[in-house]
Amino acid sequence: xxxxxxxxxxxxxxxxxxxxxxxxxxxxxxINAMGWYRQAPGKQRELVATVTSGGNTNTxxxxxxxxxxxxxxxxxxxxxxxxxxxxxDTAVYYCNADVTYISGGYIYTxxxxxxxxxxxxxx
Numbered sequence: 360x361x362x363x364x365x366x367x368x369x370x371x372x373x374x375x376x377x378x379x380x381x382x383x384x385x386x387x388x389x390i391n392a393m394g395w396y397r398q399a400p401g402k403q404r405e406l407v408a409t410v411t412s413g414g415n416t417n418t419x420x421x422x423x424x425x426x427x428x429x430x431x432x433x434x435x436x437x438x439x440x441x442x443x444x445x446x447x448d449t450a451v452y453y454c455n456a457d458v459t460y461i462s463g464g465y466i467y468t469x470x471x472x473x474x475x476x477x478x479x480x481x482x
Contacts, residue, residue, distance in 0.1 A: 361385035361471050363454045368476030371444055375480070379439040381454030381473055388466065391457040393430055393437040397450035397478075404453065410437065422448070444480045451475040 367379040383390060394409035408418040408428035416428050425444075430437045437454060454473035459466060 361387060361456075361458050361460060361469070363456055363471050363473035365452065365454045365473040365476040368452060368478045370479045370481065373444060373446055373480055373482050375444050376440070376442045377444065377478060379441070379452055379454075379476060379478075381437045381456075383435040383456055383458070383471075386460050386462065387435065387458055388461050389459040390432070390435055391459065391468070393457075394455045395428060395437070395439045396453045396455055397448075398453070398475075399447075399450040402450075407452070408439065409455075441478070444478075446480045446482045448478060449480050450478060452478050 362384050363381055365381045371377055392409055392411050395407040396404050397407050398404040406419055407422055408426060410416045410428045410430050425442050427440045453475045456471050458471055459468045
């Protein structure tokens with residue numbers, strides 16, 4: 360069983376900053392890509408940023424230059440530094456991880472999601 364737990368969300372004024380963290384735990388053999396997604400009310404979940412195990416990143420155009428994704432492989436944690444926040448960044452932010460684990464002598468790879476953390480940016 361693999362768990363992802365997000366933290367760091369909250370209420371911030373426009374122009375402010377927040378740092379999200381997502382810690383993974385469980386019977387993990389290897390964590391492959393990790394990422395952050397968000398879902399605003401009435402909208403579909405969208406990609407914010409991803410980072411591979413080797414550190415290569417991909418960032419949505421809407422947040423490029425303001426948000427930075429990073430990961431600490433030793434801590435099995437992914438971060439999202441969010442600067443210059445705008446009201447349109449308001450959403451529930453979800454952590455995602457592609458995880459390889461061993462169970463019953465077999466190797467599996469599955470996709471896991473955190474429970475989400477609310478980010479609200481006031482104007």
